[in-house]
Amino acid sequence: MRIPQLFLVALFPLAACGPQAEPPEAAPAEAVVFRGGVLEPPRERPSFRLKTTDGAEFDFASETAGTLTMLFFGYTNCPDVCPVHMANLAAVRKDLIPSVNQQLRVVFVTTDPERDTPEVLARFLNQIGGNIIGLTGTLEEVERAQRAANVPPAYKEGDGENYSVGHMAWVIGITPDNKTRMMYPFGTRQEDWAHDIPLLLTQFPAP
Amino acid sequence: MTWWCAASDAAWQWTWRWYPGAWLAIGLLVFSYLRLYRNSEPGSVSTLSKFCLAAGTLALWAAIDWPIGALGAGYLSWVHTVQLLLISLIAAPLLLLAIPRGCLDYWAEQPRRRAWMRALSHPLVGLIVFNAILGVTHVPSIVDSVMKTQLGNFGIDLLWLIGGIALWWPVIAPPGVARLSPPMQIGYLFVSTIPPTIPAAFLTFAKYPLYALYELAPRVPGMQIAAQADQQVSGLIMKVVGDPILWLGMAILFFRWARSERAGLPAETVRAPESVPAA
Numbered sequence: 001m002r003i004p005q006l007f008l009v010a011l012f013p014l015a016a017c018g019p020q021a022e023p024p025e026a027a028p029a030e031a032v033v034f035r036g037g038v039l040e041p042p043r044e045r046p047s048f049r050l051k052t053t054d055g056a057e058f059d060f061a062s063e064t065a066g067t068l069t070m071l072f073f074g075y076t077n078c079p080d081v082c083p084v085h086m087a088n089l090a091a092v093r094k095d096l097i098p099s100v101n102q103q104l105r106v107v108f109v110t111t112d113p114e115r116d117t118p119e120v121l122a123r124f125l126n127q128i129g130g131n132i133i134g135l136t137g138t139l140e141e142v143e144r145a146q147r148a149a150n151v152p153p154a155y156k157e158g159d160g161e162n163y164s165v166g167h168m169a170w171v172i173g174i175t176p177d178n179k180t181r182m183m184y185p186f187g188t189r190q191e192d193w194a195h196d197i198p199l200l201l202t203q204f205p206a207p
Numbered sequence: 208m209t210w211w212c213a214a215s216d217a218a219w220q221w222t223w224r225w226y227p228g229a230w231l232a233i234g235l236l237v238f239s240y241l242r243l244y245r246n247s248e249p250g251s252v253s254t255l256s257k258f259c260l261a262a263g264t265l266a267l268w269a270a271i272d273w274p275i276g277a278l279g280a281g282y283l284s285w286v287h288t289v290q291l292l293l294i295s296l297i298a299a300p301l302l303l304l305a306i307p308r309g310c311l312d313y314w315a316e317q318p319r320r321r322a323w324m325r326a327l328s329h330p331l332v333g334l335i336v337f338n339a340i341l342g343v344t345h346v347p348s349i350v351d352s353v354m355k356t357q358l359g360n361f362g363i364d365l366l367w368l369i370g371g372i373a374l375w376w377p378v379i380a381p382p383g384v385a386r387l388s389p390p391m392q393i394g395y396l397f398v399s400t401i402p403p404t405i406p407a408a409f410l411t412f413a414k415y416p417l418y419a420l421y422e423l424a425p426r427v428p429g430m431q432i433a434a435q436a437d438q439q440v441s442g443l444i445m446k447v448v449g450d451p452i453l454w455l456g457m458a459i460l461f462f463r464w465a466r467s468e469r470a471g472l473p474a475e476t477v478r479a480p481e482s483v484p485a486a
Contacts, residue, residue, distance in 0.1 A: 079218030080425035088422065091435055095414065127431070189422055190415040190434070 035192035042179035048145035050135040053122035066206035075112035090130025111154035175204035214281025251309035263301030299371025328380040340370035389464035410442030
């Protein structure tokens with residue numbers, strides 16, 4: 001296992017001299033280039049109440065206050081965007097240093113509460129891993145949550161049991177200073193997450 | 208119309224899809240070989256040649272058609288590597304072996320053709336062509352852009368076949384054309400296992416997925432695998448499955464050589480071009 005790594009290090013000595021995976025020092029915000037889209041001006045952390053997959057009440061604003069929160073509205077039957085977006089975010093979490101990981105919350109709100117029962121949602125998120133918090137509620141509650149997050153409400157496409165749900169495919173990044181600052185479209189890659197997450201924590205610390 | 212497998216944003220479905228380009232390519236290949244067999248001298252087409260044609264065609268067909276071709280083109284990196292092995296390391300040598308020996312000897316009689324065949328049988332040519340193709344077709348920016356188009360994906364499949372033919376030619380070239388003695392052929396195949404270690408190591412040990420194509424591809428129902436694990440498996444297959452195929456080639460060469468030595472026969476490969484009848 002180690003020999004090819006050593007080989008690569010020998011092949012690219014400059015790469016081996018690069019900085020370690022420590023959180024970067026805080027730099028002036030205007031000098032920092034994020035890989036995600038920056039919202040100008042930033043908005044307040046959204047406030048809504050839903051239920052976790054255990055059935056417990058979850059007050060989003062207070063439960064996630066002071067943390068870097070990645071909020072996504074999607075559904076478990078999504079054939080493409082939702083599982084890929086969440087899986088990539090979950091994969092990056094495994095490589096983050098513990099101090100960074102502890103300050104990160106990833107929240108998945110189902111936009112299809114009819115089919116995404118708490119059990120279905122829990123199974124879906126367990127398969128993905130990455131300690132993603134799953135939230136659900138009635139359709140009205142979920143729509144209220146989307147409006148609070150300034151996201152257009154999701155809508156059903158098609159009839160019957162195999163309908164799909166049109167929803168925004170962006171992950172919303174809410175920084176520890178309780179501002180909604182970032183938008184991550186589908187296409188954001190693992191190395192982009194790994195780049196931005198530590199930077200967001202150092203640039204916008206909790207008040 | 209979708210004539211060749213290419214990457215797509217559409218969710219994967221386990222329902223058969225027709226790729227007419229793949230069928231046409233296989234049809235043309237088989238037609239060309241059958242014509243070659245018909246025009247060959249009676250008795251010159253051995254059962255082994257026919258078997259190699261059937262097996263080589265099947266390997267190529269499996270690699271470029273649904274489902275392997277479609278999965279490898281845009282959904283799973285490890286299936287893409289399986290395609291590489293099927294085309295370059297299995298189909299290419301089998302299709303070379305399917306050419307009747309008499310045909311190769313006949314082609315080699317013409318000085319210009321013999322010069323070309325002999326130049327291509329230089330081991331360095333085989334190593335450089337195969338590994339250059341292997342390297343270029345694994346550059347992330349190339350994979351991410353080229354494989355989204357049917358023509359680009361067709362080009363990659365074709366390049367892999369060309370690379371495979373270049374790799375195996377120094378071993379399969381007929382007497383009078385071949386430059387390597389049997390032990391040197393075995394050594395050549397051994398050396399061939401070394402350069403692919405570089406792309407395989409990159410795939411296996413990269414910290415994050417290298418290809419946006421596979422990282423962002425819709426997940427395949429029934430084949431749940433994380434993007435990083437998919438890439439690692441891809442790198443492992445390149446070595447763990449690819450190398451034994453070359454070892455098998457080495458073993459066949461060794462036992463054939465040992466048998467001819469025991470029987471006191473001259474080695475099949477001759478170095479001197481003078482032994483070839485003048486055109």
